[in-house]
Amino acid sequence: MSSFTSAPAVTPATASELRALIESRRAVRRFKTDPVPDDVVRDCLEMAVLAPNSCNLQPWNFQVVRDPVLLEKLHTVCMFQHAAKAPLIIAVLARPDTWKQACQDIIDKWPEPQVPAAVEAFYRKTAPFQYDQGPLGIKGFLKRQLLRVAGLRKPLMRTPNSHAQMRVWAVKSTALAAQNLMLAFHSHGYSSCPLEGFDEVRLRKTLDIPKKAVPVMLLAVGMEDERGVYNPRLRFPLEQHVSWL
Ligand SMILES: Cc1cc2nc3c(=O)[nH]c(=O)nc-3n(C[C@H](O)[C@H](O)[C@H](O)COP(=O)(O)O)c2cc1C
Incomplete structure (x- = not known):
């Protein structure tokens, strides 16, 4: 397995340091x-x-x-x-x-001598299909109709298929x-x-x-x-926001 396929091991110290950093940010x-x-x-x-x-x-x-x-x-x-x-x-x-430019940049700046074929295919074909909404969002509209039918048979990614959804995406x-x-x-x-x-x-x-x-x-x-933080920290109980399924 190549060295970049997994993240370096984390030590317990990293977890407590990260907690301290996150907790103390206000x-x-x-x-x-x-x-x-x-x-x-x-x-x-x-x-x-x-x-x-x-x-x-x-x-x-x-x-x-x-x-x-x-x-x-x-x-x-x-x-x-x-x-x-x-x-x-x-x-x-x-x-x-x-x-669009980012798709090209990924291929141009790939950090290995050869861009893997699957990567190139993704950024040349799949990504443009996913992200190009066309003028006035017309391509997005057509994709929505296509996905409605194709999605009856198998799971599909349904968004982003409009300019508004592209904004959420970014x-x-x-x-x-x-x-x-x-x-x-x-x-x-x-x-x-x-x-x-x-x-x-x-x-x-x-x-x-x-x-x-x-x-x-x-x-x-x-x-x-001085007095840079206005209020004591307040967060709602975790149970209010989390469901364990
Ligand atoms: C998207 C976003 C917008 C925010 N806008 C303002 C703002 O306009 N003025 C302000 O004083 N604080 C703003 N805050 C800070 C929040 O009020 C603050 O993060 C929240 O009260 C929780 O406090 P804490 O960050 O100290 O835990 C904003 C925070 C976020 C994430």
């Missing part, structure tokens, strides 16, 4: 003005993009905002929320529109990367607050966000200031 809403060094940002972004993602098509973008003028504008865009007054804001964008993977990003910053001693409280129209204008990109969240990052 949404921080007051930051010091100290900048976040670029090498830390880069390291965290590298960890963000190691997130699992659909078909490895990596449908995300990150806009790293350090410019004080832009940061001030983002504070306004976030309706003057205290949490948006940070020395660094990363706009986490889902890209439902980059899958947001799922991007949200996982955002969580990696928050934990990565936390592991470097920096706090963060995910923000969806923003004016999307103004955000798009301010950061010149491509039309088809979906702003998933803004991530405010910095050193925690």
